[in-house]
Amino acid sequence: MTPEHAFYSREGLLVEGYDSAQPDLGDVDFYRSLAQETGGPVLELACGTGRVLWPLAEAGFEIQGLDRSEAMLRRAEEKRGDHAEEVSARVRLKHGDMREFEFEERFGLIFIAWRSFQALLTSDDQHTALRCAHRHVRPGGKLALHVFDPLLEWCAAGEVDPPVSQDAVHPLPSGNQLEITVLQRTNDPLLQRLTERWRLREVDSGGKVLREEEEVLQMRWTYRWEMHYLFERCGFHIEAEYGGFDRSPPAYGREQIWVATR
Template identity: 30%
Template sequence: MSGNDVRGRTPLSLVEQDPDLLFYSRQADERGGPVLVLGSANGRVPWSLAGHGVSAVGVDSSEVMVRSAEERRAEEPAEVSQRVRFVASDVRVLRLTERFPLVLAPQHSMGMMATRDDLDAFLATVCHHLAPGGTFIYDVLNPPREAIIRDDDDDEPRAPLEPRRPLFALHLRERKPPGGTAPIRRLKLRHFAPEELEEALSSCGLTLRERFGRFDGKPFDLGDSRQIGIAGL
């Protein structure tokens, strides 16, 4: 694939130089599109992929986020805009007809899954949409080891809720039409212990193939602040 789009522009992912966008664009180059992005928020990752020449479908449970992502459409060239579509849906129950060679859960989107049942439902959505031989890639916060708590009746480690800094602040406010009251939904974001994620992936039939601690490919270790996993069926 050429490093430029059809107008000869440098892809957005390369202009911005954000490590995660570069990483996801390279993964998409290797595996091809279209790409399904679960928890697309304001569309940052899908739009970056589209600017890089890859078709993407962004899904988010927040209609506010989907509207925010759509606002960028008017600023993009037609050939970029036509590569992206956004869907407002609970990712736990999403069932599209398409299958994808690459499914992404970027920007700690799995952290919105507050319980193990929620996580299992999220991963079932991943499996449903993966094409044969497809790849699932996620990035999540890694809990500090001292923060992992244990239940007195259970020897298994349990990761606490609430990371030390807020993420996805725009998810917490849902606007109503003019004249209505704007409610605030308070959502907890979850850390996942590496062992917990690996077990959940395995239970859903996914095999963890690689795990990194940074987007530059550094191998993961327990002291890293982030887990970046690559899994497949």
């Protein structure tokens, strides 16, 4: 199953429901405290709708966001109106790819939140993105990123039962509900890649389905020691690795949260 377009790339239910569909990860406080340690400016790669970016601007940081989805960036841009002028003036948004970007300035902190790094589907792409990030971190600055730690029973070869934990109902800005169902999951352990087919439905208060869309999610999973070698290969020194945003130690099947210095 090859997707016709990248996840999050087109206008539709996935993008409209993005903000309300996010669990409270506790990651905003984490990135904010890293920014306090390093100072700005800050660069968020794959910033999406600005879920993390705007709170960092509110905390006083100059922040540049980059994303390859114009639809997601439009949502981030719309939030300017919710913020005071001096906060809005600290935020710049740019359409672009985290594998290939160029800014003149060098950043105290670069981060890639909410598993966005896993949208890079090959080891080469991941390497290219980290090398590019390395060029943009000022000496002594930090790179932080978050991926999931693969639970091997969900990564078995071929088709597996989709994780029902991802099925959910969330409010949409229209006042209707967004129903997400993962219809199918296929794993390719050779490429370390999962492919999921999602059905998204907008449902009104009477249970009537107003819209139905399908999206295909692809992600590459990475093992903990692979990440160690990847950071080293790209010129970073690992400062910390956590299993959760509460800075708990690494743990199998949870999150991988990495902080590396240049």
